[in-house]
Amino acid sequence: QVQLVESGGGLVQAGGSLRLSCAASGRAFSTLTMGWFRQAPGKEREFVAAISWNGGRTDYADSVKGRFTISRDNAKNAVYLQMNSLKPEDTAVYYCATAAGPMPCSGDGCYPYWGQGTQVTVSS
Numbered sequence: 001q002v003q004l005v006e007s008g009g010g011l012v013q014a015g016g017s018l019r020l021s022c023a024a025s026g027r028a029f030s031t032l033t034m035g036w037f038r039q040a041p042g043k044e045r046e047f048v049a050a051i052s053w054n055g056g057r058t059d060y061a062d063s064v065k066g067r068f069t070i071s072r073d074n075a076k077n078a079v080y081l082q083m084n085s086l087k088p089e090d091t092a093v094y095y096c097a098t099a100a101g102p103m104p105c106s107g108d109g110c111y112p113y114w115g116q117g118t119q120v121t122v123s124s
Helices: none
Strands: 003-007 010-013 018-025 034-039 046-051 058-060 068-073 078-083 092-098 118-123
Touching: 003 092, 018 034, 018 092, 018 118, 034 068, 034 078, 046 068, 046 078, 058 068
Parallel strands: 010 118
Antiparallel strands: 003 018, 018 078, 034 046, 034 092, 046 058, 068 078, 092 118
8 A cells, every 4th residue: 555645835926946745655665656647627637747666767748848857765755846937827736646567657547546636826
């Protein structure tokens, strides 16, 4: 069983930065892909970024490439999402998720474990 707790969300002006953190429990953390997704009001949940078990491979949604960076620290059972140059359209609840395998996947069906989410609001 894996439990995930996100933190670091908040209100920021457009152009600003935030760093989201996700603390994970469970011995299998270091062997599994981790992902970040987001869901804006009235919209479906969408893929943001994923990182392979050892950090050797990362994938990003086109909408965040060049602005967001995903990273992980397996010694701390943690994954991070550094978000720079934030835009109002980045406003959403951001979710951390653990995949069932070691390689990045952008489909939410790959992720059986989810956190509760953290709100990110970007004002214009």
